[in-house]
Amino acid sequence: MTLNFWIRNRSVILYGSSLAVLLFLMKWLEWRFIIIDHALELYAGALAIIFTLLGIWLAIKLTRPKTNTIIVEKEVFVKSDEFVLDDKELTRVGLSKRELEVLQLMAQGLSNHQIAEHLFVSLNTIKTHSSKVFEKLEVQRRTQAVDKAKKLCLIP
Amino acid sequence: MTLNFWIRNRSVILYGSSLAVLLFLMKWLEWRFIIIDHALELYAGALAIIFTLLGIWLAIKLTRPKTNTIIVEKEVFVKSDEFVLDDKELTRVGLSKRELEVLQLMAQGLSNHQIAEHLFVSLNTIKTHSSKVFEKLEVQRRTQAVDKAKKLCLIP
DNA sequence: TTTCCGTTCATACTTTAGGGTGATTTTGAT
DNA sequence: ATCAAAATCACCCTAAAGTATGAACGGAAA
Numbered sequence: 001m002t003l004n005f006w007i008r009n010r011s012v013i014l015y016g017s018s019l020a021v022l023l024f025l026m027k028w029l030e031w032r033f034i035i036i037d038h039a040l041e042l043y044a045g046a047l048a049i050i051f052t053l054l055g056i057w058l059a060i061k062l063t064r065p066k067t068n069t070i071i072v073e074k075e076v077f078v079k080s081d082e083f084v085l086d087d088k089e090l091t092r093v094g095l096s097k098r099e100l101e102v103l104q105l106m107a108q109g110l111s112n113h114q115i116a117e118h119l120f121v122s123l124n125t126i127k128t129h130s131s132k133v134f135e136k137l138e139v140q141r142r143t144q145a146v147d148k149a150k151k152l153c154l155i156p
Numbered sequence: 157m158t159l160n161f162w163i164r165n166r167s168v169i170l171y172g173s174s175l176a177v178l179l180f181l182m183k184w185l186e187w188r189f190i191i192i193d194h195a196l197e198l199y200a201g202a203l204a205i206i207f208t209l210l211g212i213w214l215a216i217k218l219t220r221p222k223t224n225t226i227i228v229e230k231e232v233f234v235k236s237d238e239f240v241l242d243d244k245e246l247t248r249v250g251l252s253k254r255e256l257e258v259l260q261l262m263a264q265g266l267s268n269h270q271i272a273e274h275l276f277v278s279l280n281t282i283k284t285h286s287s288k289v290f291e292k293l294e295v296q297r298r299t300q301a302v303d304k305a306k307k308l309c310l311i312p
Numbered sequence: 313t314t315t316c317c318g319t320t321c322a323t324a325c326t327t328t329a330g331g332g333t334g335a336t337t338t339t340g341a342t
Numbered sequence: 343a344t345c346a347a348a349a350t351c352a353c354c355c356t357a358a359a360g361t362a363t364g365a366a367c368g369g370a371a372a
Contacts, residue, residue, distance in 0.1 A: 023200070044179070047200060048207045055211020096318060109300030112359065124321050131360065132318095141328085142359075143298055144265025252348060267328065280351050287330065288348095297358085298329075 022050065083156035090154055093136045100154065102129040107146040107155050178206065239312035246310055249292045256310065258285040263302040263311050 095103070098119075105115045116126045130142065139145045149155045251259070254275075261271045268282045275282070286298065295301045305311045 022204075044199075044203060047203045048178075051204045051207035052211035052214065055208040055213075056215040057211075058208065059212040059215030098319065106299065107303065109295065109297055109303040111297060111357095113357095121319085122321055124323085125319075127360070128320080131362090134360080139265065140360080141265055141267060143262060143302060146299060146302070147263065147265045254349065268330095269328080277349085278351055280353085281349075283330070284350080287332090290330080296330080 084153065086153035089152045093152070093154070095133065095136055095154065099129050099133050099136070102126060103133050103145060103149055104155050106130065106133075106142050107149065240309065242309035245308045249308070249310070251289065251292055251310065255285050255289050255292070258282060259289050259301060259305055260311050262286065262289075262298050263305065 090100070101119065102115055105118060110118065112126045112130065113123055116123045119126070130145075133145055134140060134142075137145050137148050139148055146155070246256070257275065258271055261274060266274065268286065269279055272279045272282045286301075290296060290298075290301055293301050293304050295304055302311070
């Protein structure tokens with residue numbers, strides 16, 4: 001409460017304090033140098049400068065910057081290539097690491113022979129893998145497998 | 157030129173003029189009421205108030221373009237999953253209506269036999285169509301055809 | 313240790329896909 | 343009406359894909 005009041009009116013309180021201090025200073029200066037010739041002009045000039053600066057400072061402190069909130073609608077095209085593998089589906093269908101690998105290459109249009117070469121294994125191995133993939137995905141053809149795998153987010 | 161200078165430094169010039177006027181006013185006031193007891197304090201107080209206000213006005217005028225423009229980028233997500241057929245690509249590769257139809261069914265994992273049944277034509281017809289599709293898409297296998305067609309936005 | 317699973321490979325066989333050629337009919341545009 | 347392209351179908355052949363079965367090996371879990 002008190003703290004909050006301090007924070008909110010800090011500038012005003014500071015200004016008041018400064019004013020008080022300056023007035024005391026003025027009084028002192030008055031006693032000291034008021035006798036000097038043309039001291040009043042100097043005194044007034046100093047006063048003017050000081051309080052102008054004070055006013056400027058106060059204004060800067062008090063005038064909270066107007067925040068013009070401009071909402072710019074930025075079109076963000078959702079990239080469909082931001083692929084995230086569906087781990088749940090993957091574990092559900094029970095595809096092994098190698099089988100998924102074969103499936104990915106399959107989706108890229110590679111033949112069994114090409115996949116075999118790519119993975120440095122024999123054609124028969126790929127046939128075994130692909131057969132297992134078809135079993136687990138419950139399909140008969142590689143095109144079906146690719147289609148289903150894409151729908152299940154197993155491949156991009 | 158001169159007008160521009162006036163516009164640019166209007167605030168400063170106005171401040172200077174006001175200061176001059178006030179100093180003359182002060183001088184006049186000095187002659188008039190300085191004799192009054194405790195007039196100095198009142199004079200100083202008035203000065204303080206006036207110049208504080210002047211400072212505030214000056215600050216406000218000078219720091220006018222202090223509007224913090226907060227640009228909030230509102231992201232508008234554009235659906236990219238709604239398929240739009242790329243007509244340009246379609247005409248470029250020169251796929252006929254029937255060929256595209258076959259390609260679509262191909263992408264769904266149907267065998268040539270199934271496609272034939274689906275379109276009420278013979279298996280050989282589908283073979284001819286698919287061969288033409290492969291030719292036009294410059295691929296060898298149906299999986300490649302599907303992959304390429306998807307990349308060319310010919311099928312969803 | 314045993315058992316299970318993944319990975320590897322092989323053989324044999326069937327099915328499907330794909331290439332090539334040729335032909336007929338339909339359709340759309342000039 | 344005519345011509346080109348599209349659509350239809352057939353036959354033959356090869357390549358690729360897919361099925362079935364069996365087996366060896368290694369790692370991880372029971």
